[in-house]
Amino acid sequence: MDRVAKLATQRAVVIFSKSSCCMCHAVKRLFYELGVSPAIYEVDEDPRGKEVEWALARLGCNxxxxxxxxxxxxxGSANTVMTYHLNGSLKKMLREAGALWL
Structure with missing residues (x-):
């Protein structure tokens, strides 16, 4: 859990992902298209990835x-992020975090 918390604060936007996950790809693409350069942690490429997944599940990621x-x-996960994007609040969150300037 401490590792996830530490990694999550290293950049304005951090995405925990799996390289083979289509929803992960869609979320990463959304941020890139918004002009955001997130830190991406591919848990399936990390030797301790199962620990990270377990910690994320404890946070409520399902x-x-x-x-x-x-x-x-x-x-949140893909559904939450897409909802925020569609209702316009994602850009506000990104601006407040210093990840987006416009």
């Missing part, structure tokens, strides 16, 4: 990836 943190705070 499924465990994608898990998005903005400004060090857990935002």
């Amino acid at each position: 499924p465990s990836v994608p898990a998005v943190f903005i400004g060090g705070k857990f935002v």
